[in-house]
Amino acid sequence: MNKNFFKSTKLCTLFLAIILTIISISMIFSSFGMLVLQSGALNNIEGVNQAEMNQITQSVSFFDSFLVYFQTVLYLILTVFMYIFNSKLKKGVLVSKVPYFIIIFLQVYGMVISFLNYTSFALIGILFSIVIILLALFPIINLFKLEPNG
Incomplete structure (x- = not known):
């Protein structure tokens, strides 16, 4: 019985590691x-005037940037943990x-944001989040x- 629990935990952890690798990338x-938007490096794009460029650059707040960078680091750390956990689970x-x-918390947070900014694309993200939540649960x-x- 314990062997089956280890095996299913290892399999879910491997799937999570692969999915989190894709998310991390x-x-x-x-x-x-976000860095390109903040640096104003888009000034060289043809067909976009300076007023539009300023609007795009100003639309990226510090908080938005912080969240993107924080989530990136967090997903990278979680990805590494899943690969380490997978090897530990192989050893029992x-x-x-x-x-x-x-x-699970990150996926629920993402679902809440998706519900607030609901689009047809958000539905795909919500379904994907549910799968990840189940794989983590x-x-x-x-x-x-x-x-x-236990």
Whole structure:
């Protein structure tokens, strides 16, 4: 029975690691885009006048930038944790539940933002978030079952 819990936890952790790798890569590109917007490097684009360029640059607030950079770092850290946890689970070592809870929190936060800015594309993000939440929830449940006092 314990072997099945380890196996399913390891599989979910591997899927999370792969998905978080993809998310981390997209967040890195978002961070670069944010840097380009903040630096005003878009001034050389044809067809965009200075007034439009100023509006674009000013639309990016410090808080927006901070959130993008913070999420990028957080997703990178969580990705590394998932790969480390996957190797530990292969060896039969119990891992912490905290990163899984952080993943769930980030996805719920993303869903709330998607609901507030609802578009047809947001529905895809919400469904994707639900899948990630389920993938993070199964290891948490299994890790509670695998605890010596559980």
